[in-house]
Structures are given as C-alpha cells and as structure tokens.
Amino acid sequence: MIQFDNVNKVYEGDVKAINNVDLTVPDGEMVILIGPSGCGKTTLLRMVNQLETISSGSILLNGEDVTTLDKIEMRRKIGYVIQSNGLFPNMTIEQNMMIVPQLLGWDRAKKRDRFNYLMDLIGLNPDEFKKRFPHELSGGQQQRIGVARALAADPPVMLMDEPFGALDPIIRARLQEEFLQIQREVKKTILFVSHDIDEAVKMGDKIVLLRDGEVMQYDTPAEILNHPKNEFVNEFVGSDRVLKSMSLYTVKDLYKAFTLKPNFESKDIRTINEDTSLRVAISMILNQEADQLVIEDNEGNNHGSLTMDLLEQFLHKEIKGQEG
Amino acid sequence: MIQFDNVNKVYEGDVKAINNVDLTVPDGEMVILIGPSGCGKTTLLRMVNQLETISSGSILLNGEDVTTLDKIEMRRKIGYVIQSNGLFPNMTIEQNMMIVPQLLGWDRAKKRDRFNYLMDLIGLNPDEFKKRFPHELSGGQQQRIGVARALAADPPVMLMDEPFGALDPIIRARLQEEFLQIQREVKKTILFVSHDIDEAVKMGDKIVLLRDGEVMQYDTPAEILNHPKNEFVNEFVGSDRVLKSMSLYTVKDLYKAFTLKPNFESKDIRTINEDTSLRVAISMILNQEADQLVIEDNEGNNHGSLTMDLLEQFLHKEIKGQEG
Amino acid sequence: MDTFNKRTALVVKILLWTAIAAFFIWGFSQGMFRQIYEQPGLFLELLGEHVLIIFASGFAAVLIAVPLGIFVTRPAFRRTEWFIVTVANLGQTIPSLAVLALAMGVLGIGVEAAILALFVYSLLPILQNTIAGLDSVDENTKDAARGMGLTNLQILWKVELPNAVVSIIAGIRTALVINIGTAALAYLVGAGGLGVWIFTGIRLFDNSYLISGAVPVTLLAIAVDLLFRYLERVLTPKGLILAREANEA
Amino acid sequence: SVGGKSVKVGAKNFTEQAILAKMSVFLLEDNGFQVDEISELGSTALRQALETEQIDITWDYVGTGLVTYLDQPPIADSEEAFAEVNRLDAENDIVWTNLTEANNTYAIMMQEEEAEELGIETISDFAAYINENPGEINFATDAEFANRADGLAGMEEFYDFSLEGSITELETGLYYNALNNNEVNASVGFSTDARIDDFGFRVLEDDQGFFPSYSAAVSMTEDVYEEYPEIEEIFAPLEDILDSETMRDLNYQVDIEGESVELVVQDFLQENNLIEE
Amino acid sequence: MNELIEYFVKNYPFLWGYMLDHLEIVGLATITAILIGVPIGIYLTTNKYLAGTILQLASVFMTIPSIALFGVMIPVLSVINQGVGFLPAFLALVLYSQLPIIRNTYTGIQNVDPQLRDAANGLGMTTLQRLWKVEIPNAMPLIMAGVRTATVLNIGIGAIAAFIGAGGLGVVIYQGIVRANTTMVLAGAISVAVVAILADFILKLIQKKLTPKGAN
Numbered sequence A, B: 001m002i003q004f005d006n007v008n009k010v011y012e013g014d015v016k017a018i019n020n021v022d023l024t025v026p027d028g029e030m031v032i033l034i035g036p037s038g039c040g041k042t043t044l045l046r047m048v049n050q051l052e053t054i055s056s057g058s059i060l061l062n063g064e065d066v067t068t069l070d071k072i073e074m075r076r077k078i079g080y081v082i083q084s085n086g087l088f089p090n091m092t093i094e095q096n097m098m099i100v101p102q103l104l105g106w107d108r109a110k111k112r113d114r115f116n117y118l119m120d121l122i123g124l125n126p127d128e129f130k131k132r133f134p135h136e137l138s139g140g141q142q143q144r145i146g147v148a149r150a151l152a153a154d155p156p157v158m159l160m161d162e163p164f165g166a167l168d169p170i171i172r173a174r175l176q177e178e179f180l181q182i183q184r185e186v187k188k189t190i191l192f193v194s195h196d197i198d199e200a201v202k203m204g205d206k207i208v209l210l211r212d213g214e215v216m217q218y219d220t221p222a223e224i225l226n227h228p229k230n231e232f233v234n235e236f237v238g239s240d241r242v243l244k245s246m247s248l249y250t251v252k253d254l255y256k257a258f259t260l261k262p263n264f265e266s267k268d269i270r271t272i273n274e275d276t277s278l279r280v281a282i283s284m285i286l287n288q289e290a291d292q293l294v295i296e297d298n299e300g301n302n303h304g305s306l307t308m309d310l311l312e313q314f315l316h317k318e319i320k321g322q323e324g
Numbered sequence C: 001m002d003t004f005n006k007r008t009a010l011v012v013k014i015l016l017w018t019a020i021a022a023f024f025i026w027g028f029s030q031g032m033f034r035q036i037y038e039q040p041g042l043f044l045e046l047l048g049e050h051v052l053i054i055f056a057s058g059f060a061a062v063l064i065a066v067p068l069g070i071f072v073t074r075p076a077f078r079r080t081e082w083f084i085v086t087v088a089n090l091g092q093t094i095p096s097l098a099v100l101a102l103a104m105g106v107l108g109i110g111v112e113a114a115i116l117a118l119f120v121y122s123l124l125p126i127l128q129n130t131i132a133g134l135d136s137v138d139e140n141t142k143d144a145a146r147g148m149g150l151t152n153l154q155i156l157w158k159v160e161l162p163n164a165v166v167s168i169i170a171g172i173r174t175a176l177v178i179n180i181g182t183a184a185l186a187y188l189v190g191a192g193g194l195g196v197w198i199f200t201g202i203r204l205f206d207n208s209y210l211i212s213g214a215v216p217v218t219l220l221a222i223a224v225d226l227l228f229r230y231l232e233r234v235l236t237p238k239g240l241i242l243a244r245e246a247n248e249a
Numbered sequence D: 001s002v003g004g005k006s007v008k009v010g011a012k013n014f015t016e017q018a019i020l021a022k023m024s025v026f027l028l029e030d031n032g033f034q035v036d037e038i039s040e041l042g043s044t045a046l047r048q049a050l051e052t053e054q055i056d057i058t059w060d061y062v063g064t065g066l067v068t069y070l071d072q073p074p075i076a077d078s079e080e081a082f083a084e085v086n087r088l089d090a091e092n093d094i095v096w097t098n099l100t101e102a103n104n105t106y107a108i109m110m111q112e113e114e115a116e117e118l119g120i121e122t123i124s125d126f127a128a129y130i131n132e133n134p135g136e137i138n139f140a141t142d143a144e145f146a147n148r149a150d151g152l153a154g155m156e157e158f159y160d161f162s163l164e165g166s167i168t169e170l171e172t173g174l175y176y177n178a179l180n181n182n183e184v185n186a187s188v189g190f191s192t193d194a195r196i197d198d199f200g201f202r203v204l205e206d207d208q209g210f211f212p213s214y215s216a217a218v219s220m221t222e223d224v225y226e227e228y229p230e231i232e233e234i235f236a237p238l239e240d241i242l243d244s245e246t247m248r249d250l251n252y253q254v255d256i257e258g259e260s261v262e263l264v265v266q267d268f269l270q271e272n273n274l275i276e277e
Numbered sequence E: 001m002n003e004l005i006e007y008f009v010k011n012y013p014f015l016w017g018y019m020l021d022h023l024e025i026v027g028l029a030t031i032t033a034i035l036i037g038v039p040i041g042i043y044l045t046t047n048k049y050l051a052g053t054i055l056q057l058a059s060v061f062m063t064i065p066s067i068a069l070f071g072v073m074i075p076v077l078s079v080i081n082q083g084v085g086f087l088p089a090f091l092a093l094v095l096y097s098q099l100p101i102i103r104n105t106y107t108g109i110q111n112v113d114p115q116l117r118d119a120a121n122g123l124g125m126t127t128l129q130r131l132w133k134v135e136i137p138n139a140m141p142l143i144m145a146g147v148r149t150a151t152v153l154n155i156g157i158g159a160i161a162a163f164i165g166a167g168g169l170g171v172v173i174y175q176g177i178v179r180a181n182t183t184m185v186l187a188g189a190i191s192v193a194v195v196a197i198l199a200d201f202i203l204k205l206i207q208k209k210l211t212p213k214g215a216n
C-alpha cells in the first residue's frame, strides 16, 4: 500500500509541481496516473522511491514513511520501470534482468530459475535471448525486458513511468494485454504513469487524473468515464466517453444485472459469448448481424437475448446507479 | 491524376516491397495508403516522385510516365510532406516555406503574398512567425509549416507520408480537421500515408489497404468499413468497425434519407445539430442525455427527432444499400 | 555508382601503398636506414630511452587522471568540473616544447625532466576523455540504476565505467601518441631517445640519421595507436559496440 | 616588397650566430632591405641552404669553410685561410667578405677544480688521462661536433685517444649547464661563449694546434654579391669592431644576463652609431 | 614573475615580430588546409569506401611525431631546394590540419538528419542546391569546430617548426632552452598559448556568425 498524505513538491525556482496530493494505492491494485504533459505525473512517482525529495507532507509505504527507510534497500524492493526502458547497454539481457537479484546476493540456481520464469512470463525464449544485448532487440522486446527487470526480485510494489510510451500502437496494445495478464497472476501494487486515456481505462483498477499537480478525480475507470467530476475531466476523457465506458463491461455484467429468460425461439438468432465487451456487442447489433443476440456462457448455456433496448437500459442503470 | 500500372519494387537483397500494384488516384481526391508497418506504403509513395526507382511497371502522372520527366522539375511540381516534417533548422519559417518558390525564381512580392496567404490558411500569424526558426515552434506548429511548405508552389499533386504521425492525439485531431478544411478549398490530388485506420476513415475520399506490398482493398471508407473484402481487411479495421463507420455520417445524412415529421411535442427534448456525426449522436443517446434528440439545421429549423431505432434503420439501409 | 566508388577507393589505396613502398625502397636503396644496422646497440639504447620516457609518464598520468576525472564528475564535486575542464583545455594550448623546457627548469637536464613534462602533458587528454566518457552515460540509464537501488559506487562500477571505458582508453591513446612525438623532442632537455638522431639529421643535413630516427618513431607511434585502437575494441563491452552500430545505421 | 631589395639571412643554432644574424638583419633593414631570417640551423644545413640559394647571406667561420665544407687541411692564419676559402668557393658561386677578428674556435672545457685535481691543462694531458683511465671521463658534445671532420673524430685521431662509449650528446649550448652541474666531466664549447668565464671553466689548451682559425666572416651567394654590392660596405664597419673580446661581451649579455638578442644587438649597433636610435 | 613582465616590456616589439611570423605560417597553412580539406570532406560523403581510406590516412598523418615529419620534409623538399624555412613547415602544418578538417566536414555532413536530405530531394533541389542550402549550413558548427581544432593544433606544432628554420615563437622557446633561460621559455610559451586561445576565441565568434541561427 502506498499512501500520499498531503504531499507537495516545489522545484527550485518556485515551480509548484505537486499540490496537496492525498491518495492511497491499495495493495494488489494498479492505479494509473494520468494528465496533460507537465502536470506532475513523473514527479509524483519519483517521490515514492525517493528519486525526488518530498517538499512537504509524507508518503507511506506499507505504513512506513519513505523518508525514514534506507533508500538503497527500499529501492531494491520497489520495481521501477522508466520510460524508454533504461536498459544498461553494456550488459546482456540476463545481466540486465538479474541485476537486483545479484545485488541481493541470490545464488546462481535461484537467479537462473527466476530468469527463465520471467522470460516465460513475457513470452521470450530464455536461451535465445540470455546472451544478447539490448541493442539486438526490437523496441517492443526491450520494453518487455524493462518490465521483467523491474519484476525480477519479485517486489510487492512497482512504479512504472509510461512503460509503453515509446511504442507503436499495435505493439503497444499487445504489451498492454500481456501486462494485464501478468498482473492478474502476480497481483502487485502498482503506480503506473500514462498520458493515454484509453490505456488508463484499459489497464487501471483506479485512475488518478492530475492537472497542474492537483488531483482532479481519483476513481474507477467507469466512474471517471460515466461521472466526470468537472469540466476538465469531462473534456479530458472525450466526447465519446460512453462508448469508451462500454469497453469496461461484458455481456455477463449485463445479464447478471437483469433477470432474463432463456431464449429458444428463433433458429437464425446469432449467439454472443458472455465475455464479449459491450462495445463489441453494440457493434454487432448495429452491424445488423442480428436484431437480438443469444447470450451464451462459457459452458454453452443460454442466458436470454441481448437487444439494443437492453443495452440502453443497462447503461442507464449503471450510470444512474452509480450516481447515487 | 496518378496512375499505378502493374507497379513492382524489389529492393537489393530481393526484398519484394511492392507487388503488382494497379491504382488510380483521381484528380482532386485524397487517397489514403494504409497498412501494417513495413507493408510498402512509403515505398509506393516515394516511387511517384522518383525518390525510389520503379523496378517494373509504370507510374503515370497526368498521363506521363514519371521516369521520362525531369526529376528536379517534377519534384518541384509535387508537394511532398515527410513524416516528422523535415523542416530545415537553418532556415526561418519563411525561408522554409518559400524554398520551392525561390528555386522557381518567383519575385519577392509574389513570394510574400503567397507566404501570407498560406500562413492564414494554416492559422498562424505571418508576421509573428516569419523570422522564427523551426525549433522555436511547437510540434503541431512545425507540422503545419511542413504541410504549408508542400503547398507553397501550389502543386496540383501532393504526397504526404504520415504527416501527423509524430503528434499527440489531441493536436493530431485538430490538424486533421484543419487539413480537411484546407483540402476542401484547394482540392489537390493527394496520396496520403497513414497507419491509423481512424485517420484514414476521417480523411480519405478513398482508402488503399496494403499488405506485404499488395493491394488488399481499394474503396471508399464506408465500403471498407461496411464491406471488408477479406478476413485481413476485416481484422485490420477492427471489431468495432460499425462504430467507426458512424463517424462517416452526419445527422443530416440521416434526415435526408428519411422523411421525418418535425417534432414540437415535448419541451425537455434536447436538440442536435445536423452536422453532428452519428458517432457523437449515439453517444448522446446512450449517455441518457435524452431518449430522442430534435434535429436542427444550421438555420434553426426542426427536422424531426432522432432515436436509437432510427439510427439502426439508417445504418441498416446504408450497409444493405451499398451491398447491392 | 557504387562500383565506380569502390574502384576509385581501390585506386587511391593502391597509389598510397605504392607511395609507401616506394619510400621504403628509396630509403633502403639510398642507405637511409643505415644508422640502424650500423649501430644497432645505439639504436636499441635510444629506442629504450624513448619507450621508457613514454610509458613511465603515461602510466603515472593514467594513475592520476582517471581517478581525478571520476572525482570531478561526482555530483558533490560537479562544481569543480568546469574549472578542471577549462584548465585542461588551456593546458593543451601550451606547446609541448614549452612544457619540456619548463620541466627542465624544475628538474634540470635529463630523463626526469622529460618524464615530468610528458606526465603533465598526458594528464590533460586522459582527464578530458574520462570526464567526457562519464558525462556521456545516458541520464536515463543512471536514473534506472538509481531507481533499482544501486549504490553510487555500484552505479560507477557497473554502469558508468563500463560505458565510459572506450572514451578513457581513447584518451590514453591520444596521450601516448602525443607523448611519442614529444619524446622525440626530449633530446633538447638531454633525455636522449630517438630524437637524438632526428636532430643530428636536421643539424647535419644527414638524411640517414634523420630517417633512421624519424621512421622508427613514426612506426612506434602508429603501432601504439593501432594497439590501443585494438584494445578499445576488445575492452569495449559488446553491447556498446552494438549500440554504436545501431546508432550509425 | 615587390621590386624592393630583399634578402634571406641564415643563422646557426647558437647565441653568437643569433647575434651576428641579428646585426645583419638590423643593418640591412636600416639600409632599405626587406629581410627574412632563417635561423637555428646546423652548419651543414646552413651551408647546404646557401649553396641552393634557400638563403642568400650568412655569417660563417673561415675554418669551418675550409675544413668542413671544402675538405681542406686547416690553415692557422686567418687572412690566409680567408683568401683560400674565397678562391676555392668561387667554384660554388659563394663569396666571402668582411673578415673580422672575432675568432670563435672550439674549446675543450672542464671544471676548474676537476682539471686541477687530475692535472689536466692541455688537450694532450686530456688525451693521456683518457688513455690511462678509459671510460672515466664523460664527455658532452653536440651532434655537429660529434660528426665534423674538424670535430671529435678529428681531434681523437690527432691527439690519439678515444672517448668511445663515454659520450653524452646534448643540444648545442646545453653542455655548459651539464658541465656546471657535474653531469659530465668535460665538454666541447665555443671559445667566445661567456659562460666559460662565468661558470669558471678551464679551457684546455690546443697545445698541438688541431683547431684552425675560426674567424667570422660574411658568406654570401655570388648572385646577391653582384646584385647588391653595397652589402659589403654596409658590413664593413663591423670588420674593425668585432673581435673575440667584443663577441664574448655580447654573448655575456645574452647568455648570462638574460637579455634578448635583439636588445643587445640594437644597443651595440646604436652605441657604434651603425643604426639610428 | 617580475623578470617575465620586464622581459615582455623590454622585448614586445621583437616578440610581436616572432608572433607575426608564427601567425603567418599557421594562418596560411590553415587556410590552405580548409581549401583542401572541406571539399575532400564533402566529396567523401559521396563515396564511403574512399572515406574510410582517406580518414585512416589522415589519422596516420596525425600520429606522425611533428619533429619527425618536419625532419622528413627536409630531404624530400631538398630535391627542389626548399628543404628549410617556410615551405616544409607550411606543408607539414597543412598535412596535420587535414584530419580534423576532413573528419569534421565529413561527419558534419553525414550527421545532417537524413530526413532533411530527403525533404530537400523531395522538394526538387539539385545536389548542389542541397549542399549549399541544407547540408553545409547544418554541418557548419562541426566544420568550424574542426577548423578550430586544426588551428590550435597548428599553433602548437608551429613552435617546433623553428628547428627547420621557419622562425616564429618556437625560436624564443628554443633559445630559452639552450640558454637555460626560463624567462624566455615562459615568454615564448605564454605567447603561443595566448595566440592559441585568442585564435580559438575569434574562430568561435566566426563560427557563431557562420552558423545559421536555427542550426545546432
């Protein structure tokens, strides 16, 4: 758990970069820091592992004030991924990834196992890449190594500063998926900087929207999209925010919300899997693939049919429901 | 008009970059070249102004084989915008923009007028920016200058290689709008490279989808979205292609397609302007801003009301209609 | 075009080697190298003096300049950096001849004066390159190291020095090559070396002395240059070579 | 200067030569010449440059001319030697003029005490001592003396001894300090050099008369001699005022007092009313 | 210290003369070197095979000890009776300046963003127009840096040319050495250093002037 308690940061020359930030990143959750360029995302992140000093207020890491901790020791326990990966060009992939374990004095066998495990996790062949150098890898591969390096000593907490910022959209999307997959397995407490609202919605358990060093809204993605707290948030998430928010729900969410009767009437009705996102669902309906879609769960059971009306009702309920 | 006639390109080392491409870019239209990284977009573009040689086949520019034209003269008649703008850092904005007119020997007054006209066009103050150097401008401003430079000698044909590729999404969207505005005025024949399907849909009169140097589909955006010719196109445009295609239509398209009765019933019904895209329209409906929206044209006349049903009908009609 | 370029390059290369070969053939046929084989003992003695001066001074300079370079690039002493760099730059505008002469003023005639002068003169390039090498290490890379909990010493040892090693060796190479040339002037302060023959040749207009002195000194310089270029390649972490190639491509 | 009178003056690499060359430069410039100075050359190089007209005019020593350049036996009398050199050099298109009485012969020097202790007064004593104690005397020489016909080898043969293996080669001029600092036991030197007296060296007597007369005179190319006959007249006053004593005094001012050559020469010429203040 | 000041006061007209000699030879050599080196550097950008050879050759010339190169000039140039004085010194200095000038011109132009070259081609510039309007202006800081390096280097090496009769401030230093006159050595050394620093400073100003404001 990371707690920010009335944190302020003033840079030399009276630049107020962070302004009274109160914030808690719960254990095992991924919180996305987002906001326009220069709003203080990087600064806030770097105060956690003490790469920047805190001007006033305090940051607690699992209840302990970070300024009282031994810097070196603390940093080794926090995975840190910087934008543009920051791999050491003079070290092989293995050396890069195992640097913290090595500093911690792990034995060889343990390091080897960990390396193989992590390479598996990020989908690269350990033996093939072990002896290579960063510059022999593509940008996307480097980025994965950067993430794996931060995971190396299995730190409970991770700080990630636009880890996928420099990548092209397609590779980026793939890495996001992969990382979500990994996070589902490893359940780290993560503070993640991004400047892309789509990424934030896709990745975050919660989102912090910053502006000029101040927290504008700290909420779940759905809340941010459905109930922007002020005009700035509203504008930042975009005019099609409802469509964006539809990616957050699956058909399953919908049928759980209503009591639907199984549908066995017509034969030419198409089916839709319960894990499909509502965004795809609405596309299918609009695309005239069918007026209604039979909802099937992963076992093949029929859970009633999905119509445009139902969709509208669901969204209505969600948005209104959360308003209370 | 640019005609590609069975064009092939083989790079040294037997890399087949372009494969039997047949294609016509009609006068005054903007055709978008799109496809995955490495599919040959840049190569195809650069063969037109002879920055790359043609391995076999021919490219005709207004009926003349480009290989028979004087390279230097031809290039001066073709506006060329490269990714990341390629402005000359040693020249002022004015010098940059007026480089081709200067090479063509225009007199001072003519150059000055043209400069002022173009700066107006791209929404920058001529006097303020004239003497500045590229690095004194923001990325978005630089990009505009890059486009204006290509327009300087009023070339009938433009080649644009991901002109907005390096920009952040917000500025990018703004420049796209602006450029569409400009194109409506200047009506150039444009071949435009992009790797972003949203950009292609938004900007193109037609879209060419390339894969491994081969044309997968050459069609209008609506056709590509509504009737992808094969699995590759389908996947490339994405599962939410219907939502994408909705940006292609405005509320006006919709009310023109149906005979709607004016709606004067309820007072709390919201209005929607006829120029709003259907994508925003559906967002508004889903967002529960209203069950129905009163359509208003730019003069304030009431054209009936827009409902989800109507939207569905319209899309149905469009998609089916074009199937024939 | 490419083949034409290749051919031009080949022709130039052949011309060059022909010229070099011609020089040596001319030299040997005219007995230009005769001092070497007529007085081999003396030649070896002069060569020995030359090498001693170069390596004694070079070695001492490395021992001083590299740690100094590391010292001034530490954040706490960053303020001193501009001063040291300025002094190093100014120092290099003083001609080597003068440095030799001033060393003679301190230590009198003899080998010690030459070693002192060359030591001082080699400090500068080694120091400059050490600083430049350490400064050129990417800030992001260092930041990543800090963020992972490396101590300052570990950052220096594992990240900064490996990445600066090329530059440091290049500095040592520059220093040694300059030293070989300056050591040829050491005769002027009574320190012997192959300069004895070069000056004898100049004074007497005797080309055999001149060539017998100048050519070995030149070959020595070229050999040391090549040796250190080789060392640079061998000692450069492989990843850095790849990085550089990637940047050039 | 285009069309003007222009000459190139050469000089060897020791103080007296620098002084003499500067005299030429100042006097010639005073008489409307444009002068280039090419200095710090060895004797052989200087002579070669003169023969190939890379320089036009220089001060040289008749003994050097006779023995080193023209490969003749030495002549003790300076007038005779001057005449002989002039006669023989005509064939090389070189003319000698303005013979002075400044005789700058080679000197073999030792520290006074050591010479006293070892009982060495003459070069013969020196030769005898070396023959008895081979390798004990470390002798300093410059490249030129080490290799000239009227230099070390000639002297060794003439006096019948050998310094083999105990020679230190030093740049011209450095050996005064080397000897003074006991880095060598004996050294060659120039008889007009002021440091001999100042450091208190003993000059070993050339008891068997090996070294010829080294009176200074002007040596120039025939072309220049014919084109500018006035040069001989310009230098004529120096014939009377330059003698060994005067030279030693001028050298003293430069080498011991640390004055610059230019200042010393300027003062000297002004004192003798040869140039204007 | 006092002696040094006294020496300067007494002898400044003569020192001035040596300095002018020094500047003349270094200046002429550097200008010649620029006239040769810059075009070679530009040409080499069109032929990468030759570039390797020439740059290697130039770097070998740099490693030749200056006194050795001056020495070798004597027999070579004596063939045309020009073995001492101006010419050998001039030629040696021209050779020494080639590496920094050629190398910096070459890398300067090579380093011009390929996108700019591409843009220039795409706008229909001829090769020569591209060179003048885009490549040289943007390479100017590096080219001038090469000229500065060459000049400062030559001013130092020029001091050694005194041994082959080329005059200049090296004479002062040399005479200081053989007379064990530290004042003279210092006077000579300081003069050379001041000339080098001044030359570097002036060339920096020129570099600023020649570098288009936007290029760096």
Ligand SMILES: Nc1ncnc2c1ncn2[C@@H]1O[C@H](COP(=O)(O)OP(=O)(O)OP(=O)(O)O)[C@@H](O)[C@H]1O
Pocket (backbone or CB within 6 Å): A011, A012, A015, A016, A017, A036, A037, A038, A039, A040, A041, A042, A043, A044, A195
């Ligand atoms: N070392 C520093 N000294 C002074 N001001 C700084 C410093 N670092 C950052 N700032 C300023 O603090 C503010 C916040 O910077 P920060 O880097 O945290 O922004 P960011 O949100 O990460 O921006 P970006 O999205 O561009 O990375 C900015 O106004 C920036 O200019």
Ligand SMILES: Nc1ncnc2c1ncn2[C@@H]1O[C@H](COP(=O)(O)OP(=O)(O)OP(=O)(O)O)[C@@H](O)[C@H]1O
Pocket (backbone or CB within 6 Å): B011, B012, B015, B016, B017, B036, B037, B038, B039, B040, B041, B042, B043, B044, B195
């Ligand atoms: N000069 C070249 N020599 C050899 N192969 C090349 C060369 N230039 C491009 N290629 C290859 O030709 C193919 C097409 O390249 P091109 O640059 O046209 O792709 P692109 O569609 O523009 O890609 P991107 O979206 O990444 O810009 C690629 O496989 C590329 O590797």
Ligand SMILES: [Mg+2]
Pocket (backbone or CB within 6 Å): A041, A042, A043
């Ligand atoms: Mg940041």
Ligand SMILES: [Mg+2]
Pocket (backbone or CB within 6 Å): B041, B042, B043
């Ligand atoms: Mg491309």
